Amino acid sequence: MTLEFTKYHGLGNDFILIDNRASSEPLLTPAQAIKLCDRHFGIGANGVIFALPGQNQTDYTMRIFNSDGSEPEMCGNGIRCLGRFLADLEIADAGASRAQYQIHTLAGVMTPKLEENGHVTVDMGEPRLLAGDIPTTIAAADQKVVNQPLDVAGNSWSVTCVSMGNPHCITFVENVAAIALDHLGPQFEHHSAFPQRTNTEFIQVVRRDYLKMRVWERGAGITLACGTGACAALVAGVLTDQCDRKATVELPGGLLAIEWGTNNRVYMTGSAEKVFTGIV
Known part of the structure; x- marks a missing residue:
């Protein structure tokens, strides 16, 4: 099979x-x-994203397989890239594209909006x-998890848990650079307290409007x-009164602007860049 x-x-x-x-089904198996x-014997990526036909009156459907073959409900950076990809496909097909899409995902309907500066904002x-x-x-199932103790790797961590359609466990530390992420990440991911990992x-809270973050992603490391992790981090920061409802989140790869609006919806703005095209 040849695939573009x-x-x-x-x-x-x-x-x-x-x-x-x-x-309506992904062209590849997990x-x-x-x-x-x-990254050595293939193309190299954190995941494969499929742009499928829309469902339930949406424009398109997003499916994603992680690098370990698992299928997450959603991916925040991935849906920004999908928005750019769809615009490129529509321009190739008809010479023009929409500025906003309704995307069906396993976490619900997401709405990426293409900004004039090249960034993508997603509801x-x-x-x-x-x-x-x-x-x-x-x-308990009907309770929030805010600053609750969790034993991992022989230490007790104060954690706050949030779902952005996929599960997140957030802990605040004095220095994110000092965290042994390769050691701790798998133990958090596979902890018995998280039945779906x-x-x-x-x-690290730098200011109430600026957070530093390092992440271990379920299925990708x-x-x-x-x-989605940056969104969950800001929500956790608000719940623990450590940050404002609008903040910049600094990640190793760059910056995301996150806002938890008064309408209770979270908005993420960041870049999405094409690297190359190919045939495999």
Whole structure:
């Protein structure tokens, strides 16, 4: 089989984008996605994203396989890249594109908007804060998990949990650079308190409007950026009264602007850049 692809990245979080509009099922299997994501024997990426036909009156559908073959509900950096990819496809097809898309995902409908400066703003929806919705067993299903103790790697960590359609465990630290992420990340991800595993964010509060973040992504490991994680981090910062409802989040790959609006919806703005196209 011959397959055309385009490589994009959002703050270094990189993806293989596939034009899957002619079929409602992904053109690749999870095993094939694993091979393509391999940085030595494949193209190299954190995941493969498929642009499929829309569902329930949406413009398109997003499916994604992580580099380990697992399928997450959503990916913040990935959906910004998908917005750019869809615009490129529409321009190639008809010479023009929309400025905004309604995208069906496993986490609900997301709305990426292409900005004139090249950035993409995404309405990420409302955060889910109850333990049963994340899901986690740290608290009762109908309770929030805010500054709760969690034993990991022989230490007790104070964690706050948020779902942005996918699970996140956030802990605030004095110095994110000092965190042994490769050691701690897998132990958080596979902790028994998270029945569907979890993304893990370590956050340093520089100012109430500026956070530094390092992330271990469920199914991908250490990455340069995580859009849903940045959203969850800001929500956790507000819940613990450590940051404002609008802040810049600094990740190893660059900056994201995050806002938790008074309408309870979270908005993420950041870059999405085409790297190259190819045939595999």
